[in-house]
Amino acid sequence: MxxxxxxxxxxxxxxxxxxxxxxxxxxxxxxxxxxxxxxxxxxxxxxxxxxxxxxxxxxxxGPALRHIAADVRRGSTLPTLLGGVLRQVAEGLLETTSLAVLEGRNIRFVLTEEGTHLVRIARPVRTVTPAHATAAGRALLAGLTDDDLEARYQKATLETVQPGTIQDWAQLKAEIKKVRNRDWAIQVGEAQPGVAALAMPVRDGSGQSVAAVTVTVPYLRLSRSEDARSLARRLRPFVDQMERRLALSSAR
The missing domain is CATH 1.10.10.10 (Winged helix-like DNA-binding domain superfamily/Winged helix DNA-binding domain)
Known part of the structure; x- marks a missing residue:
């Protein structure tokens, strides 16, 4: 073998x-x-x-090998292209913010800027984390087709990162549907106790989700629906700026 x-x-x-x-x-x-x-x-x-x-x-x-090469290339170039804007996010929102990419059923944090809020989250504890348990992962999974999602998850066992983590395929599908409808994802205490996060996908010039921006905060700052909607509104202009940079880069 x-x-x-x-x-x-x-x-x-x-x-x-x-x-x-x-x-x-x-x-x-x-x-x-x-x-x-x-x-x-x-x-x-x-x-x-x-x-x-x-x-x-x-x-x-073949196409699978080309996709792998493109994913690796994106993982190495995204911090250079988007790092400046990520710093602006951390400075503007005062919160720790990260850039993540999708790798199979996991996400990898490729860059993090620490916030300056008096009470803040330092940095993601795990560099690689199951996508279904994170806001960044759900934001990226929402950009996949239903067929691709099923191929990745329908027969997979979802890892329980914390007691409140999504447990099964049906629950994950329902959550992905919510993310697609509002274009942002949230998790509270599912990846790390006492920690919440909101994430938005970052799309390239072709409309493909190539990364996600995550804002990580103590869970009390995202305990209400209005807290999440307010944070999403404040994050949106920075994501738009990132997407403009990606579009210009691909047009060169």
Whole structure:
């Protein structure tokens, strides 16, 4: 099993470095039989990592691999593009604010600016956190299609980060629907006791949600519905500014 996985990874690296490979080239490089090379190629192609534009032709980089490369590139460039605005958010709202990206069923915080409020949250405790338990994760999950959401979650066991964390697929779907309707997400004590957060998706020039901005506060400052609506109104201009920067960047 491990040998097969190692061969598949070697195959993906081979195609990524060369741009395209033939069955004969794969068999020679991996030192396997043509039938084994064909099985590996078809397995990677079925998973979207490779593509075969022409029947019996060479294999090229597939859409899944391109998406992974784009996600990694965004994770490294977003702090540079949006870091200045994130500082403005922390200064303007006096609260700790973070930029997060989606990685499978998790989110990763790629940048955090600490607020200056007398009572504030320092920084996210976990760099990688289950998306369903966080405001940033829900904001990003809401930007996926229903099919993509189901593929990620319908048969998955949702990790219980805190006692109040969303527990099942039906509950998550209902919460995602709310997020789509109002264009912001909230969680109170589900990722960390005593801590609440509100997040908005940040979309690029094509309308795709590529990150989320999260404002993290002591839960008492988000205990009422009006508190959340007020914070969302104050956050919106900063998100609009981030999206303008992304649109200009992609247009260059």
């Amino acid at each position: 491990l040998q097969t996985v190692d061969r598949a990874l070697h195959l993906v690296r081979l195609v990524a470095s060369r741009g395209e490979v033939t069955l004969t080239e794969v068999a020679g490089s991996l030192q396997v039989s043509p039938s084994m090379a064909h099985r590996l190629l078809r397995t990677c192609a079925d998973a979207g990592f490779l593509d075969q534009p022409l029947r019996n032709g060479a294999y090229t980089v």
